[in-house]
Amino acid sequence: MAAKIIPVITAMIFVLAGSVAADDLFQVKIKSTDDAERLRNLNTNIILKTLDGYLVLADRAAVSSSGLECRLLASDVTREELYLDQRFDDKNLQNFSAIFKEDNVRLFRLKKEQVPLLDEENQIYPLPELTLEPVYREPEAFRLPFSPAVISLDSLAGLVSQDIISANTHRLEAFYRRLTGSDSDFAARDWISDKFIEYGYDSVVYDNFYGFPYGYVDNVIAYKPGTERPDLQIIVGAHRDAGSVSPGADDNGTGSAGVLEMARVLKDIPTAVTFIFILFDGEEQGLDGSWHYADEAKARGDSILYMLNMDMIAHYQNIDRANLYYGPVQTYSQLWAHLADSLFGITATFKGTSGGSDHYPFIQNGYQATFVQEGIFSTVYHTARDSTTYLNFEYMKRMVQASLATVYSVDASRRTPYICGDVDNSGYINILDIAYIIRYLYRDGMAPFPLAAADADGNGAVNILDVSALIDHLYRGGPTPICD
Ligand SMILES: [Zn+2]
Known part of the structure; x- marks a missing residue:
């Protein structure tokens, strides 16, 4: 034998x-x-x-x-x-x-x-083990919102608080050396989770993974379900870990505080798609947390429309410039540049692609992503001097505002088009719309789709006052209904 x-x-x-x-x-x-x-x-x-x-x-x-x-x-x-x-x-x-x-x-x-x-x-x-399916994708054209947004981009940006992003960046810096797997990394993890809960999120999870040499650690994830297309997702992410010798204020307390602030502002503003806010761990060891998440998302078949990553967004020498990195599809990166320039006084430079931060595993898994970074790179990167002393929070606020405006616009492009008051989707407003709301409110009739189309007085709720507003408009020369 x-x-x-x-x-x-x-x-x-x-x-x-x-x-x-x-x-x-x-x-x-x-x-x-x-x-x-x-x-x-x-x-x-x-x-x-x-x-x-x-x-x-x-x-x-x-x-x-x-x-x-x-x-x-x-x-x-x-x-x-x-x-x-x-x-x-x-x-x-x-x-x-x-x-x-x-x-x-x-x-x-x-x-x-x-x-x-x-x-x-x-x-x-x-090089991580990837399961890549060869695909060819036609460039995707950005569709402008059809319907009134719940809130204008100006009003939305006005909700971003420089005080809060500054306070949260200081707090993250104070977790002494957030080296992946260290006690202060775990403390920062718990603090971030508490922040999400304080901001009103009831779905906050630890996404556990194993990496060398630090062992088991967690990404922190908060979920905001979409109202119309909960199956579609927008991911806003940043890594919360830092290098072994650095307080990690700019890298990446700033990006982390940016994600928290976007989550805080968006909490009670309805979005058509699901928003997922992620504070990654293990980035400094080779993007471990984002590889873990993106590979699993791809395996689950998650429909991620867009991933926006912030990593180092506040070095003090910056006033009006940003660098953008991206993958094969640039649609939303261009949207970021356009909004940053027209609304927030920041000019973006298109830097091409980069394997250097947490957007990259999403790109490798076939998703569209933008990595937003300060235009003038930190002079204290990965040193003991990467502290809040060297940050410009006024600039950081505008970087966060531009990111917020971008993801909200991407969401708005997925909103179902509707005419305010055209509750039965007939294409115009008439007595049948009034009947539709009454059937919905009092006779178990079908819900208007989207529900917002029936909010004729724009107060955020659908009730008998909307019936009055429509009657007023149709028969007494009252104002055109505005649902936002
Ligand atoms: Zn970083």
């Missing part, structure tokens, strides 16, 4: 070693659904999403005969040799050679002896 098994094992080792050794790294462009189908049929190992396609580990002959536009990046590569760069500058290019570079996404191939050199300073982390 033994004599037979040995050749089999030898053959298996040969096959395994052969398949590993034969894989080359290619950049493949996807320009149509046909291309996506071709790549799917190749059954290759897709390791990373790029702006116009994917990086794949594949057999050279198979890729070249596929008809796909591709470029050989490296030969005889294994996934274990590959690392991503988390830095926002290109300093690592001086020490390591990148086999792929696209804006601020850099992929390095490292030898085993180089790996012990990795630390918080050079910020390189192993």
Whole structure:
């Protein structure tokens, strides 16, 4: 028996070693659904999403005969040799050679002896295992809101409080070194959860995950269900952890306080889609918390319309500039730039893509995301001096306002169009609308859809006063109903 098994094992080792050794790294462009189908049929190992396609580990002959536009990046590569760069500058290019570079996404191939050199300073982390399905997406056009928003963007922005964002950033700074998995990281987690509850959220959860070397830690998540399309989601996120030597005021007490403030302001304002506010953990170790969340969201089939990530939004040298990073689709990043410029005096620079913060795992999983960052990068980044002393809260307030206006506009684009007072959706207002409201209120009739269309006096509730308002308008020359 033994004599037979040995050749089999030898053959298996040969096959395994052969398949590993034969894989080359290619950049493949996807320009149509046909291309996506071709790549799917190749059954290759897709390791990373790029702006116009994917990086794949594949057999050279198979890729070249596929008809796909591709470029050989490296030969005889294994996934274990590959690392991503988390830095926002290109300093690592001086020490390591990148086999792929696209804006601020850099992929390095490292030898085993180089790996012990990795630390918080050079910020390189192993390429995560991704389950990527090749897809081609037509660019999505932004649809302007059809119906009156519940609140105007100006009024909404007016609710953002500089005092509160300042107080919350100071409080986060005071959790001494929020290193992932440390006591102060857990204390900050509990404090953030308490804040969500204080702001009125009754659905706040810890999203537990395991990472090396810190063990089990949690993202903190608060949910605000959508009124019309609860199946669609907008995610507002930031990492709450900090480096080992830093108070983490700008990086990323500011982004965290920004998420909390957006959650506070939006709490009692109805939104069509579901908002999910997330304070990630383990970002400094390689975006661990956001990889964990985004991979699970993709596996669940979550419909994430948009993910907005804030990381470092208040360095004191800033007055009127921001940097934006994004993936293959820029629609909502352009919306951010437009709103920031027209309403809040901030000019955005489009910086391309970046693998350096928590938006990136969402982009890799096929979702649209924007990473918002201060225009002039912190001079005290990852040092003991990253304290609130070096922050400009007036600028930070406008960064948060622009982010808030953007996500609210994305939500408004999903609101069901309606004419105020046209309760039965006939296209105009008449006596039948009055009858519809009365049936709804007193005779178990169907609810108007959306309900807001029946709020003819705009007081936020549907009741007999709306019937009066419609009668007044139709028969006594009263004002046109305005539902907001
Ligand atoms: Zn950061």
